[in-house]
Amino acid sequence: xxxxxxxxxxxxxxxxxxxxxxxxxxxxxxxxxxxxxxxxxxxxxxxxxxxxxxxxxxxxxxxxxxxxxxxxxxxxxxxxxxxxxxxxxxxxxxxxxxxxxxxxxxxxxxxxx
Numbered sequence: 001x002x003x004x005x006x007x008x009x010x011x012x013x014x015x016x017x018x019x020x021x022x023x024x025x026x027x028x029x030x031x032x033x034x035x036x037x038x039x040x041x042x043x044x045x046x047x048x049x050x051x052x053x054x055x056x057x058x059x060x061x062x063x064x065x066x067x068x069x070x071x072x073x074x075x076x077x078x079x080x081x082x083x084x085x086x087x088x089x090x091x092x093x094x095x096x097x098x099x100x101x102x103x104x105x106x107x108x109x110x111x112x113x
Contacts, residue, residue: 005067009048016041040077047073 020037023029047054047070054066054073063069 002067005070006048006051009044009070013041013044013048016044036081043077044074 016037020029020034020041024031024034051066054069057073058064058066058069061069063072
């Protein structure tokens with residue numbers, strides 16, 4: 001893994017950590033969501049400090065370059081988060097529909113009385 005990529009990963013992981021901590025401090029981000037991003041930035045930091053991990057994983061999976069493994073790993077982690085967000089969104093849509101239906105029934109009952 002090149003030195004430029006390692007430095008970029010360290011900077012990105014540090015910037016993500018700072019950004020998440022600012023959002024927590026301003027109460028714009030829930031702690032459980034923040035934990036995901038903190039762990040993500042920590043993993044990037046560890047991979048950038050110890051490139052042997054990326055080299056070993058790339059060799060194990062048959063990937064030509066450790067940099068490709070790092071990008072594949074980041075895409076995979078972000079896809080997992082995206083899937084979890086899609087699940088949360090579906091649950092919220094369902095709850096909103098139930099709430100709207102209850103409100104409509106309550107309004108109908110008020111009009112009948």
